[in-house]
Amino acid sequence: MRLEGKVAIVTGGASGIGAATCKFFAREGMRGVVVADIDDERGLQVAAEIEDAGGSAYFVHLDVSDEQQWEDAVAATIDRYGKLNVTVNNAGMSIPASRQNVENTTLDVWNQMHAVNLTGVFLGTKHSVPEMRKAGGGSIINISSIYGIVGSKSGTAYHSAKGGVRTFTKSVAIQYAPEQIRVNSIHPGFADTGMTAELHAQPEERERRTALTPLGRIGQPEDMAWGCVYLASDESSFVTGAELVIDGGMIAQ
Numbered sequence: 441m442r443l444e445g446k447v448a449i450v451t452g453g454a455s456g457i458g459a460a461t462c463k464f465f466a467r468e469g470m471r472g473v474v475v476a477d478i479d480d481e482r483g484l485q486v487a488a489e490i491e492d493a494g495g496s497a498y499f500v501h502l503d504v505s506d507e508q509q510w511e512d513a514v515a516a517t518i519d520r521y522g523k524l525n526v527t528v529n530n531a532g533m534s535i536p537a538s539r540q541n542v543e544n545t546t547l548d549v550w551n552q553m554h555a556v557n558l559t560g561v562f563l564g565t566k567h568s569v570p571e572m573r574k575a576g577g578g579s580i581i582n583i584s585s586i587y588g589i590v591g592s593k594s595g596t597a598y599h600s601a602k603g604g605v606r607t608f609t610k611s612v613a614i615q616y617a618p619e620q621i622r623v624n625s626i627h628p629g630f631a632d633t634g635m636t637a638e639l640h641a642q643p644e645e646r647e648r649r650t651a652l653t654p655l656g657r658i659g660q661p662e663d664m665a666w667g668c669v670y671l672a673s674d675e676s677s678f679v680t681g682a683e684l685v686i687d688g689g690m691i692a693q
C-alpha cells in the first residue's frame with residue numbers, strides 16, 4: 441500500500457504504460473485513479489478491471505491537447521474524489537508519418553506531434569498545479585523517452601517534443617519546489633505497447649532493438665509503471681527535476 445489514500449490522473453490510461461500504471465496505482469492503495477484517454481472503449485475497460493479487482497477508478501474522456509477538456513477532467517476528479525495528488529502526463533503518439541528525417545517531416549505532422557506529446561504535458565501540468573497546491577503538494581510525472589535524451593536518424597518531431605518534455609519538467613520542478621510539488625520525467629526505452637505493436641511484430645526490428653538493449657529484452661509496460669509508483673509515492677519525497685531512465689541500459693552505452 442505504497443500510495444494509500446492518494447488520487448491520481450493518468451493520461452493515456454487506456455493502453456500500454458498508462459494502463460499498467462493505473463492498475464499498479466490502484467493496487468498500491470490509491471483512493472481514486474482517473475483513467476484519462478481519447479479511447480473511451482479501452483479506457484472504460486481499464487477502469488472496470490480496476491473496480492472488479494476491488495480498486496477505485498473512474499474514466500474521463502480527455503484529449504490532452506485541448507485546454508477546456510483538461511479543465512473538465514480536473515473538475516471531474518475533484519467532484520469524484522475531492523483532491524488531486526498525482527498527475528502522470530503519459531499520453532503520447534508516434535505515427536509512421538512522424539518517423540522521418542527533418543526534410544520529410546510535414547508541418548502538419550510536426551504540429552500534431554508537438555500538440556499531443558509536448559503541449560499535452562504543459563496543459564496537464566498547468567491545470568494540476570492549483571489542485572496540488574490546495575493538497576499541500578503533489579507529484580507530476582512526465583513520460584518522455586530515451587528519444588528525449590538522444591537522437592536517431594528519424595522521428596524528428598518526436599525527438600523535439602520529448603526533449604521539450606525533459607527540460608520543461610526541470611523548469612517546472614524549480615518553479616514549484618517551494619510548494620512541495622515535485623516534477624520528474626521518466627524516459628522509457630523500447631517497450632511492448634500499442635504504439636510499438638506493429639514495429640515489434642516485425643522479427644528483424646524486434647531483434648535489432650533487443651540487440652541494442654544491454655539487458656537483452658524489450659521492456660514491458662510494467663517496467664515503466666514501477667517507476668511511476670516510486671515517483672508518485674512518498675518514497676521519492678526528495679526527488680524533483682530528475683530523469684528516471686528505464687531502458688535496459690540502452691543509452692548507458
Ligand SMILES: NC(=O)c1ccc[n+]([C@@H]2O[C@H](COP(=O)([O-])OP(=O)(O)OC[C@H]3O[C@@H](n4cnc5c(N)ncnc54)[C@H](O)[C@@H]3O)[C@@H](O)[C@H]2O)c1
Nearest residue numbers: 452455456457478503504531532585628630631633634635
Ligand atoms: N512504447 C515505447 O517503446 C515507448 C518508448 C518511449 C516512450 N514512450 C512513451 O510512453 C507513453 C505511453 O505510450 P505507450 O507506449 O504506452 O503507447 P500506447 O499507444 O499503448 O498508449 C498511448 C495512449 O495514449 C492515448 N492517446 C493518444 N493521443 C492522445 C490524446 N491526444 N489525448 C489523450 N490520450 C491520447 C492513446 O489512446 C493510448 O491509449 C507515450 O508518451 C510514449 O511516447 C513509449
